[in-house]
Amino acid sequence: MTSQVRAQVLGPVLAQFRALGRITWLGVWRGAHGERPHTLRRLAGVLLVALRLYIVLRIVYGSAVALVMLRDRVAASMPAGGIEVSPDHLSAARLVLWALALLTLSSRLRDDLSAPRHEQKTRIDEGFLSALPLSPHARACASFASSAGYALSFATFAAIASGSVTGAFVGLALFVVCACAGDLLAERAGSWPRWLLGIVAFARALAVVCSVGLVLLIGAVAFYRAQLGKMSLDGADPEIFEALIALWPADRATVDPMYLVAQALFHGRLGGLAAVTAGLSLAMYALRVRTRRTETSELLVQAAKTDSGFADTLSLFGVERLLTARRAPWLARAATPLACFLGLAAASLWLMRGRLILGFGQPDVFAFSVAFCMLVGGQASVRRASHTVRDDVAARPLLASLPIAPRATLRAKTALVQAYAVSFAAGPLFLAATFRAMTVTEALRLVELVIVLLVSASLAVSVAFLTQGNGAPRSASLGASTRFEQTLVLVPLFGVMFDEGRLNHAFAALSLVLLTLEARRAAAKSVRWTDDDDAQVAKQTPVWRALLVFGAFFPIQLVIQALSVVIFDESRREWRAVLAYASSGVVLALLTFRARSDQPSLPFAPKRAWWLAIGALSGLAAHGATMLYVRFVLGTEPAADKDASLSALLATFVLVSVLAPVVEEYYFRGWLQQAITSELPRRLRAFAFVPAAFAFSAVHVGSEHLPIFVLGLVAGALAYLSRSLGPAMLAHGVYNASLLIGATCTSRGGA
Amino acid sequence: MSARLGAEGLTKTFAGRAALDGVSFTVDTAGVVGLLGPNGAGKTTTFKLLLGMLRPSAGRAEIGGHDCTNEPTLVRSVAGYMPDEPAFYDYLSGRETLAFVAEVRGLDPAAMWRWLDPLVHELAAETVLEGRCGAFSLGMRKKLALLVALAHQPKILLLDEPTNGLDPPSAAGARALFQRLAREHDTTVLLSTHLLDLAEKSCDRLLVLDRGKLVGDGSLAELRRVRDESLEAVFMRLVGKAPVASET
Numbered sequence: 001m002t003s004q005v006r007a008q009v010l011g012p013v014l015a016q017f018r019a020l021g022r023i024t025w026l027g028v029w030r031g032a033h034g035e036r037p038h039t040l041r042r043l044a045g046v047l048l049v050a051l052r053l054y055i056v057l058r059i060v061y062g063s064a065v066a067l068v069m070l071r072d073r074v075a076a077s078m079p080a081g082g083i084e085v086s087p088d089h090l091s092a093a094r095l096v097l098w099a100l101a102l103l104t105l106s107s108r109l110r111d112d113l114s115a116p117r118h119e120q121k122t123r124i125d126e127g128f129l130s131a132l133p134l135s136p137h138a139r140a141c142a143s144f145a146s147s148a149g150y151a152l153s154f155a156t157f158a159a160i161a162s163g164s165v166t167g168a169f170v171g172l173a174l175f176v177v178c179a180c181a182g183d184l185l186a187e188r189a190g191s192w193p194r195w196l197l198g199i200v201a202f203a204r205a206l207a208v209v210c211s212v213g214l215v216l217l218i219g220a221v222a223f224y225r226a227q228l229g230k231m232s233l234d235g236a237d238p239e240i241f242e243a244l245i246a247l248w249p250a251d252r253a254t255v256d257p258m259y260l261v262a263q264a265l266f267h268g269r270l271g272g273l274a275a276v277t278a279g280l281s282l283a284m285y286a287l288r289v290r291t292r293r294t295e296t297s298e299l300l301v302q303a304a305k306t307d308s309g310f311a312d313t314l315s316l317f318g319v320e321r322l323l324t325a326r327r328a329p330w331l332a333r334a335a336t337p338l339a340c341f342l343g344l345a346a347a348s349l350w351l352m353r354g355r356l357i358l359g360f361g362q363p364d365v366f367a368f369s370v371a372f373c374m375l376v377g378g379q380a381s382v383r384r385a386s387h388t389v390r391d392d393v394a395a396r397p398l399l400a401s402l403p404i405a406p407r408a409t410l411r412a413k414t415a416l417v418q419a420y421a422v423s424f425a426a427g428p429l430f431l432a433a434t435f436r437a438m439t440v441t442e443a444l445r446l447v448e449l450v451i452v453l454l455v456s457a458s459l460a461v462s463v464a465f466l467t468q469g470n471g472a473p474r475s476a477s478l479g480a481s482t483r484f485e486q487t488l489v490l491v492p493l494f495g496v497m498f499d500e501g502r503l504n505h506a507f508a509a510l511s512l513v514l515l516t517l518e519a520r521r522a523a524a525k526s527v528r529w530t531d532d533d534d535a536q537v538a539k540q541t542p543v544w545r546a547l548l549v550f551g552a553f554f555p556i557q558l559v560i561q562a563l564s565v566v567i568f569d570e571s572r573r574e575w576r577a578v579l580a581y582a583s584s585g586v587v588l589a590l591l592t593f594r595a596r597s598d599q600p601s602l603p604f605a606p607k608r609a610w611w612l613a614i615g616a617l618s619g620l621a622a623h624g625a626t627m628l629y630v631r632f633v634l635g636t637e638p639a640a641d642k643d644a645s646l647s648a649l650l651a652t653f654v655l656v657s658v659l660a661p662v663v664e665e666y667y668f669r670g671w672l673q674q675a676i677t678s679e680l681p682r683r684l685r686a687f688a689f690v691p692a693a694f695a696f697s698a699v700h701v702g703s704e705h706l707p708i709f710v711l712g713l714v715a716g717a718l719a720y721l722s723r724s725l726g727p728a729m730l731a732h733g734v735y736n737a738s739l740l741i742g743a744t745c746t747s748r749g750g751a
Numbered sequence: 752m753s754a755r756l757g758a759e760g761l762t763k764t765f766a767g768r769a770a771l772d773g774v775s776f777t778v779d780t781a782g783v784v785g786l787l788g789p790n791g792a793g794k795t796t797t798f799k800l801l802l803g804m805l806r807p808s809a810g811r812a813e814i815g816g817h818d819c820t821n822e823p824t825l826v827r828s829v830a831g832y833m834p835d836e837p838a839f840y841d842y843l844s845g846r847e848t849l850a851f852v853a854e855v856r857g858l859d860p861a862a863m864w865r866w867l868d869p870l871v872h873e874l875a876a877e878t879v880l881e882g883r884c885g886a887f888s889l890g891m892r893k894k895l896a897l898l899v900a901l902a903h904q905p906k907i908l909l910l911d912e913p914t915n916g917l918d919p920p921s922a923a924g925a926r927a928l929f930q931r932l933a934r935e936h937d938t939t940v941l942l943s944t945h946l947l948d949l950a951e952k953s954c955d956r957l958l959v960l961d962r963g964k965l966v967g968d969g970s971l972a973e974l975r976r977v978r979d980e981s982l983e984a985v986f987m988r989l990v991g992k993a994p995v996a997s998e999t
Contacts, residue, residue, distance in 0.1 A: 394838060
């Protein structure tokens with residue numbers, strides 16, 4: 001019954017939720033803020049309000065349907081045949097949800113295609129209400145209505161997850177009160193003094209950071225409990241819990257603290273912490289729009305004018321520092337790292353009180369806090385880097401006339417963003433230093449955190465120049481759009497955060513370093529302030545372009561995996577992975593085929609056929625080496641999913657031993673390795689397969705990197721020596737096939 | 752070609768259309784050189800090519816012995832450039848912007864201010880120093896851009912529409928300044944303008960561009976076909992819009 005409720009209600013509500021989140025923030029009204037005649041803008045604003053009200057009504061309707069079903073569930077009087085909901089209602093709701101999804105998709109597409117100038121982009125944050133000819137009261141009412149609708153759907157979702165209708169309505173009331181209070185405050189924020197804005201910015205950051213932390217913490221609890229075999233999560237359904245965690249919008253720089261209502265309700269036992277965080281978050285959520293606006297508003301500029309003492313000398317670094325100081329009060333600037341520190345301190349105190357039963361020891365809490373700071377610090381650096389690049393783009397006529405070397409610009413900006421990023425290490429350091437002596441492992445992890453923050457700050461600056469620099473921002477900013485560059489930044493960062501074992505961490509960290517070096521090399525080309533468009537001057541390196549295409553591979557895989565729920569239900573879960581990989585693999589191959597035209601292509605068949613035999617034997621040898629490593633160094637045994645059906649097993653076999661080798665070798669050896677070769681000095685060209693193998697292993701997040709690196713080396717050397725892709729594909733295929741066969745035999749045999 | 756300022760067959764095409772087509776000139780002496788031409792003739796493109804902000808489709812340009820395309824940083828260190836539409840860091844004052852320029856160019860701030868202070872007075876640019884750049888009008892931005900271009904006392908000055916947006920007294924001050932720089936400081940000033948009055952009063956030599964081609968090069972006296980031919984008549988004739996009457 002639970003799964004039925006989930007399938008019928010939770011799915012649509014989740015979809016609504018996602019759709020609304022996107023529409024609210026990435027905004028169909030975005031276009032309405034362009035440079036159009038005033039009347040048109042207003043008209044567009046009115047139309048969009050109508051649209052939004054329509055959406056709210058749909059959500060209220062959907063929520064009502066869900067609540068009816070929930071009532072049945074709670075009363076435990078469900079008929080044997082399922083819940084009685086008119087099929088018409090559900091299909092209508094589904095239709096609307098599809099329309100919403102389509103609308104979101106099209107608006108997103110338009111955002112990416114139209115590439116508005118950044119001046120317009122900053123105005124998007126003002127929210128749609130400011131575009132309307134409404135009185136403050138009417139605005140407050142409109143805001144209330146949309147908040148209420150949003151909250152209702154959310155509360156419904158929360159109620160389903162927690163099984164408590166009362167809890168849902170308490171959350172709803174809390175939300176509405178907070179949202180309205182926030183809106184009323186926001187109306188007045190325009191006239192607030194600078195210090196008060198600083199405090200607001202700080203409170204907002206605290207709320208966001210706490211909400212991120214809480215969700216991550218809960219996620220960690222769920223994960224560790226599942227690991228320990230304690231699947232029961234205090235009576236709640238672990239899969240709903242997972243769905244809740246999965247709601248996390250991965251492509252958003254900040255978080256919708258409304259998720260916290262669900263968290264607070266779901267974990268009624270956490271009461272205090274969750275409620276405080278949720279309440280604070282919600283108030284700040286409503287303030288967010290306005291605060292973000294005031295951060296860059298005239299108001300702060302006015303305040304900046306009253307600052308005493310002009311700087312006499314301003315280096316590139318100095319100018320960055322001064323501009324940052326002028327842009328926002330210090331509390332607003334330090335808000336995120338401070339909030340991160342305070343949030344972790346509060347969380348650790350809470351943990352010490354023993355109120356939160358984690359089921360794992362203190363080192364894991366420390367590991368969690370390190371991962372948390374990596375994530376928040378990484379994202380905050382991206383935002384800061386984006387700001388500094390925006391300043392430079394605006395001052396381009398000045399900079400273009402000055403003798404500034406591109407690397408000097410990158411260095412100065414990187415130094416500032418790095419100094420900021422490293423402040424995020426304070427939280428875990430506090431945690432480790434306060435409660436007990438730090439272990440060697442923890443000290444190493446802390447050093448790793450600092451290195452990762454330094455490197456990712458540098459990467460963020462380079463990526464900001466690559467995406468926004470040169471006077472021609474490529475696509476929408478706001479830290480919200482999913483760009484291939486961001487995926488590339490995140491993959492190694494997640495690797496460092498979540499891979500297990502020191503060797504795997506080192507692999508991920510090193511790949512972050514290599515990626516940074518390449519991004520920096522590419523960015524140096526885009527800091528030259530040339531006016532030529534992309535077609536005339538290459539502003540990216542061939543290697544970076546190749547990497548970008550791989551950046552497309554991950555999101556495509558995730559999206560297809562998410563969409564495949566429609567085709568494959570829970571019982572055929574393994575097929576989802578097959579479908580997702582197969583489709584994204586095909587896309588990768590097509591993109592490679594289309595975009596690698598600047599590189600000499602390698603033929604598939606070698607000139608001498610015996611290279612194929614060598615390829616197959618090398619695959620077997622690499623498999624043998626892997627087995628030795630896994631058994632004798634790691635002390636484990638690879639095993640496959642023993643419940644998988646025969647057909648799924650067969651499909652997996654075709655996937656890993658045919659499709660994956662062909663696609664991956666075509667990309668890694670056929671393009672990336674060639675691109676690296678073309679960039680290396682002649683005497684080093686023979687070694688291009690080493691960085692290619694490294695990239696090959698680094699993208700396999702969650703796997704043991706060393707064996708994959710070795711396989712990459714073997715395949716790369718084969719491609720280089722035979723001047724063809726066939727032997728490398730064969731080696732890869734044989735390796736994968738033997739690994740799968742071995743694992744299946746082990747698990748079936750064991751069973 | 753090793754001149755102060757020179758171009759050799761300089762060509763730039765945008766989407767197949769030639770914005771500049773085989774332009775060649777050399778400037779070896781101090782003086783004020785006017786780059787004249789109707790809108791879209793390729794004046795700003797010439798400046799951007801000289802400064803290395805664009806890569807030529809063919810030909811080359813050189814400033815102070817440095818190749819404009821391959822050594823843009825060196826070119827920018829010897830030349831001063833004032834763009835047509837200046838922009839600065841919004842949150843800095845004019846004084847801070849100049850402090851930044853001094854630091855980036857490796858100038859001694861005190862020496863820079865000793866040089867700039869009289870110029871500030873001459874251009875009536877006092878208000879430009881203390882206000883925030885983001886709030887400047889076009890005229891104020893032009894003044895600050897001129898100060899930025901002059902900060903390192905360059906021997907080569909590239910000025911794109913320098914008096915555009917300036918009030919009449921400031922424009923007169925700027926004109927006098929250009930001539931003084933050329934006479935007393937051995938400076939080559941290349942300025943683009945479509946104000947024939949400015950060109951006639953202050954330029955020693957004129958380069959006339961039309962649809963990307965150099966159609967006239969010389970002093971006003973050299974460009975005249977008949978005595979007392981006005982610059983306007985010369986200009987109209989060169990850009991192909993000459994009234995036939997002026998020929999007779």
